[in-house]
Amino acid sequence: MDLSLTREQQELIKSVQEMANRDIKPFALKGSSKYKEKMLLAMARMNLLCPTVPQEYGGLGLDLFSTALVVEELAAASPGMAAIVAATLHAAEPILLAGTEQQKSEFLPLLTGAHGGSAAFALTESAGGSDLNNIASYAEAVPDGYLLNGSKDYMINAGMARFISVVAAIDNRGKKSSLRIFLVPGSAAGIVTEEIYQTSGINLTSVGRVKFDDVHIMDQQVVKSREAGSGYLLLTQTFDVGRALVGALAVGIARAALEQALDFADNRLQSGTPIKKHQAVAFTLADMATDIEMARLMTWKACWLIDQGGDYSVASAMAKLASSSMAQRVTCSAADILGARGYLHGTLIEQLVRDARVLSTIEGTNHIQRLLISSQL
Amino acid sequence: MSFRDIGIKIQSAREEKGLSQEQLARLIGCSQSALSNYEKGKRRLYLSQLEKMAEILDKPLEYFVETLGHNQHPPVVPDRNQSFVEIMNQLNRLTDEDISEVMNYVRYLEWKRSGRA
Numbered sequence: 001m002d003l004s005l006t007r008e009q010q011e012l013i014k015s016v017q018e019m020a021n022r023d024i025k026p027f028a029l030k031g032s033s034k035y036k037e038k039m040l041l042a043m044a045r046m047n048l049l050c051p052t053v054p055q056e057y058g059g060l061g062l063d064l065f066s067t068a069l070v071v072e073e074l075a076a077a078s079p080g081m082a083a084i085v086a087a088t089l090h091a092a093e094p095i096l097l098a099g100t101e102q103q104k105s106e107f108l109p110l111l112t113g114a115h116g117g118s119a120a121f122a123l124t125e126s127a128g129g130s131d132l133n134n135i136a137s138y139a140e141a142v143p144d145g146y147l148l149n150g151s152k153d154y155m156i157n158a159g160m161a162r163f164i165s166v167v168a169a170i171d172n173r174g175k176k177s178s179l180r181i182f183l184v185p186g187s188a189a190g191i192v193t194e195e196i197y198q199t200s201g202i203n204l205t206s207v208g209r210v211k212f213d214d215v216h217i218m219d220q221q222v223v224k225s226r227e228a229g230s231g232y233l234l235l236t237q238t239f240d241v242g243r244a245l246v247g248a249l250a251v252g253i254a255r256a257a258l259e260q261a262l263d264f265a266d267n268r269l270q271s272g273t274p275i276k277k278h279q280a281v282a283f284t285l286a287d288m289a290t291d292i293e294m295a296r297l298m299t300w301k302a303c304w305l306i307d308q309g310g311d312y313s314v315a316s317a318m319a320k321l322a323s324s325s326m327a328q329r330v331t332c333s334a335a336d337i338l339g340a341r342g343y344l345h346g347t348l349i350e351q352l353v354r355d356a357r358v359l360s361t362i363e364g365t366n367h368i369q370r371l372l373i374s375s376q377l
Numbered sequence: 378m379s380f381r382d383i384g385i386k387i388q389s390a391r392e393e394k395g396l397s398q399e400q401l402a403r404l405i406g407c408s409q410s411a412l413s414n415y416e417k418g419k420r421r422l423y424l425s426q427l428e429k430m431a432e433i434l435d436k437p438l439e440y441f442v443e444t445l446g447h448n449q450h451p452p453v454v455p456d457r458n459q460s461f462v463e464i465m466n467q468l469n470r471l472t473d474e475d476i477s478e479v480m481n482y483v484r485y486l487e488w489k490r491s492g493r494a
C-alpha cells in the first residue's frame with residue numbers, strides 16, 4: 001500500500017477545500033434551509049454528492065480511497081453536509097455492487113451533475129435497529145411487482161432523497177433470506193415523511209421517520225429480486241463500505257476541532273504566555289494530532305482494501321470503531337482547550353462535540369462493531 | 378445468523394459434494410487458508426463470492442444465509458445464548474395456541490430427562 005497521494009488526489013483535495021472554504025464553511029453554523037440549498041448546489045456543481053458513481057452514469061467515478069479524501073474535507077467544513085453525502089453513497093452502494101444495467105442507468109444519474117440530488121438508505125425501524133431479524137417492513141408480491149408497507153426511522157435525507165434504498169422482506173417475515181433492497185423513487189405515491197427530527201448534531205441533515213403505505217414497486221426496481229439471501233449479503237457488504245466512510249467523517253470532524261484548538265492555543269495568553277507553551281496543553285494537542293493520524297491511516301487502509309477487492313470486513317469495522325471514538329475524544333479535548341468558550345451554544349467547537357456523538361451510533365453502533373471484530377478474531 | 382453459521386453451511390455443502398478444502402479453494406479462486414477462515418466463521422463472505430461458491434456447490438444462496446436447522450449442525454459446541462435469542466425470536470412469531478403446544482413439548486422433554494420415560 002502506497003500512502004503517498006497521487007497528483008489527481010492532491011488536486012481533488014485542493015479543489016474541494018477551496019469550494020468548502022468559500023461555499024460551505026462560512027454558512028455551516030447558520031443552519032437554515034436557505035443556506036443548505038446553496039451548499040448542496042455548490043457540492044452538486046462539483047459532482048460531489050455521490051463521487052463513486054461511474055463516469056458513464058454522469059459521476060466522478062472515484063474509488064473509495066479518493067472518496068474518503070472528499071468526505072474528510074467536507075466533514076472538516078460541515079459534518080452535516082458530509083453526512084448527506086455519506087448517506088447518498090450508502091444508498092447507491094447496492095446498485096453499484098449488484099444492480100442491473102437498467103437500475104444503474106435509471107437511478108445513478110439522479111445523484112450526479114449540477115442538478116443531482118441526494119439519496120437515502122432506509123433500514124432502521126422503531127423495533128429493529130441493530131437487530132436485522134426484526135425488520136417488519138414487508139413487500140407483498142403483486143402481479144407486476146410488490147406493494148411495500150412499513151415505517152423506517154432515523155433516515156438521513158428524509159424528505160429530500162431522489163430515491164430511497166429500502167430494506168424490506170418479501171415473505172416469511174423474520175427470515176434473513178427474504179430481505180431485499182427496493183429502489184424507491186422519492187416521489188413515489190405512498191411515501192409519507194412523518195417527522196423530521198431536531199437532532200443534537202449534524203445539523204442541516206434531515207433525519208426523519210418515513211412511512212411506506214402501499215408503495216407500488218416494479219420488479220425491476222428490486223436489487224437481485226429473485227435471489228433469496230442476496231439482500232442480507234448485500235446489506236452486510238454495503239455496511240462494510242459505509243463504515244469506512246464514517247471513519248473519514250470522523251477524521252474530518254476531529255481535524256476541524258484540532259484546527260480550532262491550535263488556533264486558540266496559539267493566541268490565548270495565560271500567565272503571560274500562549275497556552276500552547278504550557279506543556280499540558282501542548283501534549284494534549286500532540287495526542288489529538290496523533291489520534292487523528294491513527295484514525296486516518298486505519299480509514300485509508302479499509303478504503304484501500306475495499307478498492308482492491310480485499311478482505312475488508314474487519315478493517316472497516318475497526319476503522320469505524322477507532323475513528324468514531326477518536327473524534328469523540330478529540331472534540332472534547334478541543335472544547336477543554338477552548339475553556340468556557342467551548343461550552344457556548346452555537347459555537348463551532350460545541351457543535352463539533354455534538355456532531356461527533358452520532359458517529360458511535362450510525363452504520364452499526366460501536367457495540368456492534370466490537371461484536372463483528374471479535375467474531376472474526 | 379453469524380459468519381460461523383455460514384461457514385458451517387459451506388463446510389457441509391463442500392463435504393456433500395466430496396470436495397477437499399484445497400479443491401474448493403482452487404475452484405473459487407482463493408487460498409486454502411482463506412477458505413478455512415470462511416468455514417471457521419473468521420471471515421465475512423460477500424455476495425459475489427458466495428454466489429460463485431453456491432453455483433459450484435449446487436446450493437441456492439438462501440441455503441447459506443438461513444439459520445441452521447438442528448440436523449444441519451456438524452458437531453460444534455452450540456452457543457447457548459445465541460440459541461436462546463433465536464428461540465425467543467421464533468416464539469415471538471407464534472400464536473398463543475402454538476406457544477402452549479411448545480410448553481407441552483418442553484414439559485415432555487423435562488419429564489423424559491428426569492428418567493421417568
Ligand SMILES: Cc1cc2nc3c(=O)[nH]c(=O)nc-3n(C[C@H](O)[C@H](O)[C@H](O)COP(=O)(O)OP(=O)(O)OC[C@H]3O[C@@H](n4cnc5c(N)ncnc54)[C@H](O)[C@@H]3O)c2cc1C
Nearest residue numbers: 121122123124129130154155156358361362363364365367
Ligand atoms: C443521526 C442519525 C442518523 C441515522 N441515519 C440512518 C439512516 O440513514 N438509515 C438507517 O437505516 N438508520 C439510520 N440511523 C439509525 C442507526 O443506524 C441506529 O440508531 C443504530 O443502528 C442503532 O439502532 P437503535 O437506535 O435502534 O438502537 P438499538 O439497536 O436498540 O441499540 C440500543 C443499544 O443497545 C446496544 N445493542 C443492541 N444490540 C446489541 C447486541 N447484539 N450486542 C451488544 N449491544 C447491542 C447498542 O449498541 C445500543 O447501545 C441513524 C441514527 C441517527 C441517530
